[in-house]
Amino acid sequence: MPPIISIEHLTKTFQLDGKPFNALSDVSLEVQQGEIFGIIGLSGAGKSTLVRCINLLEAPTSGTVLVRGQELTKLSAKELRLARRKISMIFQGFHLLMQRTCLQNVCFPLELQGVAKNKARERALELLRVVGLEEKANSYPAQLSGGQKQRVAIARALATDPDVLLCDEATSALDPKTTREILSLIRDINKRLGVTVVVITHDMKVIEEICSKVVILNQGNIAESGTVEEVFSNPKSEAGRRLVYPGGMPALHLLKDSRVIRVAFNGGTAYQPLIASLAIDCGVKANILGADTRNIDGKAFGTMLLGLPEDETEANRALQYIRSQPNVTVEEVQDYHA
Amino acid sequence: MLESLTVFFENLGIVKVPEQLEYLSDLPNLLFAVWETLYAPLAATLFAYVIGLPLGVLLVTGEKEGIRPLPPVFMRVLNTLINLLRSVPFLILMVLVFPLSRLILGTTIGTTATIIPLTVAAAPYVARLVEASLREMDRGVIEAAQSMGCSTWQIITRVMLPECKPGLINGATNAAITILSYGAMAGAIGGGGLGSIALMRGHARNQRLVLWVAVIILVVLVQIIQTIGTRLTVRSDKRINK
Secondary structure (H helix, E strand, O other), rough: OOEEEEEEEEEEEEEEEOOEEEEEEEEEEOOOOEEEEEEEOOOOOOHHHHHHHHOOOOOOEEEEEEEEEHHHHHHOHHHHHHHHHHHHEEEEOOOOOOOOOOOHHHHHHHHHHOOHHHHHHHHHHHHHOOOOHHOOOOOHHHOHHHHHHHHHHHHHHHHHOOOEEEEEEEEEEOHHHHHHHHHHHHHHHHHHHHOOEEEEEOOHHHHOOOOOHEEEEOOOOEEEEHHHHHHHHHHHHHHHHHHHOOOOOOOOOHHHOOOOEEEEEEEEEOOOHHHHHHHHHHOOOOEEEEEEEEHHHHHHHEEEEEEEOOOOOHHHHHHHHHHHOOEEEEEEEOOOOO | OOOHHHHHHOOOOOOOHHHHHHHOHHHHHHHHHHHHHHHHHHHHHHHHHHHHHHHHHHHHOOOOOOOOOOOOOHHHHHHHHHHHHHHHHHHHHHHHOOHHHHHHHHOOOHHHHHHHHHHHHHHHHHHHHHHHHOOOHHHHHHHHHHHHOOOOHHHHHHHHHHHHHHHHHHHHHHHHHHHHHHHHHHHOOOOEEEEEHHHHHHOOOOOHHHHHHHHHHHHHHEEEEEHHHHHHHHOOOOOOOO
């Protein structure tokens, strides 16, 4: 099946104080029908610009944007408006119409399409039920909490039966508990309605929670991409490592000359006492420089940074031992001391 | 009753009291003056909005960062024209607009004739009031509307204007009151109404009592308009958590 979103060689240049600034340079990616696709990066990485290029709220400087095989940059203004009805978007700031009730907010995109009033009302009520806010139909957004506002925004985004739902930092203004609730709602919608979801975030937890694929964006470039499991258990790029180990790598100065390895637990148990058995079975003491276990899609994933002994033979023995363990991959961290 | 009133006012040092009381007790005459005071300014406010509302919208949507940028030259001319009209003192503007009044209404004298200069003076003011209200609009909401496939026209009519309704009503109240006070000034060039009475009788013929009554009625009218406007503004604003 062809990808539902396909971005090729996308470049976006802004004029900042008369100087050109590349917000995105030569970005290519593909999103498959029905998946939840994450785009992560630190602020200023170009995430928001990228997601706005998918519905052409930002016009790309060059490159192509295909959604459902339709080349958006070639459309007339009117055709683009029609195409946008099938590409919904939710925002960090919700952006509800403050002078309309929740029900009227959800009706809004339907009104734009000229759907009859009672039909729009019916559909809107149904959608408010889907997001669990039926009883707030006649409340105004100002009377809702942040999480409730985002639910209304999601209902509004679904009103036109979109193929794609773009989420621009949709949970960044919410507390952790509400974030999880909204994410599970999005996952639920993705499963039930088959809507393809593109999630923009700076928060790893969001990606882990719902995404299957992820792209790491760094200074307008794709630093790396792949399945969430691949990228997060074993980030290969500098930008990826910065995201996965936001605290930086610890105890740097203590281990000037020793080799450092990253041990990744790939879906086995992350809690097997590897370090203990390493000490017992081959008499090597390794330094734990950092450890992080995460629950991804119900399986345990973890990474551990180990500092090997300075003695070369001991280090090699330890490396061999760890490599022989099941469900574990080992990679030497070359630039750890850099 | 009338006599004791006469004595009371004469003791205050006011002259020609019986004549004035007789004039003021002619209620239909006074009510007609109130009507004249209201009708020209309110008509002018209406016309000013017919011209000023689209201009105000254009000032926001047409700028470089707006939803439908217009040629910078056009925007500059529009801005300059509005500033120019707003900087001419109303009394002078009235006289300058005489030819236009004659062209449209065939006369430059009378209450109806004041509608023209009042409209010309008020339209640029209204444009600025509308502009100020629309600038309060959250850009994000406009972006959301665009993401739903809103056309420029739909954004203006279904997003910007309804979302800014409280500010627009508040602005309209300000406009109506300002135009009312301009209208009182228009008494000077032959318009009717309380302003004219206060000026012609009260001031020119030294009828203090008439002057004060006319002014007090004007004050009450302004109070009523402001109260209604404030109430409508608050009631229309759903952003306040009630």
